[in-house]
Amino acid sequence: MKYLHCDSCGHANPLKSEYLTFCDDCGKKLPQTFADWRKTHPMGSFSEYTQQVGISLKADKTNVLLSWMKKQAQPTNRGKVILFFSLFIVLIAVTGTLFGKRAMFTFIYPKVPASSLYNSWQTATIGRQALEISTPVKLWVHDQPLQGEEAKVIEYAKSYRNEDGGGIRIAVNMFSYQGNVANDLEAAVAASHSSMELSETASEMDCKSVPVLISGMKGILEEGNYLYKGGIRLAFCNLVMIKGSSRWQIQINYRDDDQVGHQVAQRILKSVKIK
Known part of the structure; x- marks a missing residue:
């Protein structure tokens, strides 16, 4: 299965039909359509279109991750990211203090078989x-x-x-x-x-x-x-x-x-x- 990546929201749209024009998730127009592609490939088939334009799910996941990272790096989202990771580090520290010792000693003192x-x-x-x-x-x-x-x-x-x-x-x-x-x-x-x-x-x-x-x-x-x-x-x-x-x-x-x-x-x- 091939997918068409939405530049607006990053959603991976399955290329099931030659009439796929808008993103299934956000509803915005996709960067590629079969009709547009046929203008430069008048003899091309839908199968050829999917092979040439579509991407695999693995590659799409990489693109989605990159797209998300770019969004989070924007000045409007940077503060939220810093706050999230600060809270995450505090949570890890508290969890380690409360449960880290017990986990270590549980390993040192296993139960008698x-x-x-x-x-x-x-x-x-x-x-x-x-x-x-x-x-x-x-x-x-x-x-x-x-x-x-x-x-x-x-x-x-x-x-x-x-x-x-x-x-x-x-x-x-x-x-x-x-x-x-x-x-x-x-x-x-x-x-x-x-x-x-x-x-x-x-x-x-x-x-x-x-x-x-x-x-x-x-x-x-x-x-x-x-x-x-x-x-x-x-x-x-x-x-x-x-x-x-x-x-x-x-x-x-x-x-x-x-x-x-x-x-x-x-x-x-x-x-x-x-x-």
């Missing part, structure tokens, strides 16, 4: 004060050098993390303190908060704390949620246990709206044993 509940889990016994734990992802050694006062009072420290994500973050920390250092449960829970690094990243926190008994040892389980860097709400579990000079801590983070993540976290906590 349902397959995690059915695939085989790994059971690991780790640390000198042996802790047994089952997880859907592998835990890797993540030891960090002790700093400041910790280096003076801790004889042994071990840390494990999962590296492949899977929508859930798991950390296991184990410490053995010198015999003259008090190792009560409340102090252990308070110290665990520093390793969670929530002070600079979390807001609007909601948390509940309950006493637990793991392998005959007293512990505290904290569960709740918080807004992470103003972008996404995360749920967390923080299990702390002590015995003598030893201390264990297990932290789990996942998206607060993730029901599978919640089930996985609860299953991990139930698997914890101290040898």
